[in-house]
Amino acid sequence: MEVNQTNNTLYYTDKKLRDPVKTLDKNAFLQIMVAQLRYQDPTNAMDNSKFIEQMAQFTSLEQMTNLNTNIEKLYTLQQFNQASFLIGFKVTLQNGEQLLTGTVEKATMGENGVKIWVAGNPYTLEQVTAVERGTPDESK
Incomplete structure (x- = not known):
């Protein structure tokens, strides 16, 4: 992964970098987990450690989504600060x-x-x- 200098003139554009239709959000992730629980084999129940692992992944995904939202807000405020200057x-x-x-x-x-x-x-x-x-x- 390439990291740009802090004084580089590379700007983030307002263009979407990914197609939202082709990505999984937290609701889709929860639906997959519920389906796994609903349709599991009763004679061979799902391993608790796998369930906990998936919950940890879900929590991590949610926190990354929140972090991304906050970074986008910070970027917009920083851009407004530059524009005001x-x-x-x-x-x-x-x-x-x-x-x-x-x-x-x-x-x-x-x-x-x-x-x-x-x-x-x-x-x-x-x-x-x-x-x-x-x-x-x-x-x-």
Whole structure:
């Protein structure tokens, strides 16, 4: 597993990295365990250690899911903090093939992620290619 430097400019994108239809969630995991218990052979009951092992796996899965959710929230807040810092700064943005320059007016956080607003239009932080300290007259 490759680990990037902390100052690397590699950004996480808002794209889904996996197809949720093809992954098992905690409800599916519980359904599998209940089915195993329901359809086990009564003459050859399930080994208690295997049941405890599966419960431990379930607990571990649930904790990893909670951790992932918290990390995603932390990432969003960190991105919003970065966007807020850019208010009043002059930025250059990559918009398709075009480079745009303007002063960041505001930062917003919503369902579509964190956005900075330049000339009345929203942009993502990933579109920022350069930042310059603006003068007070430019931000008006």
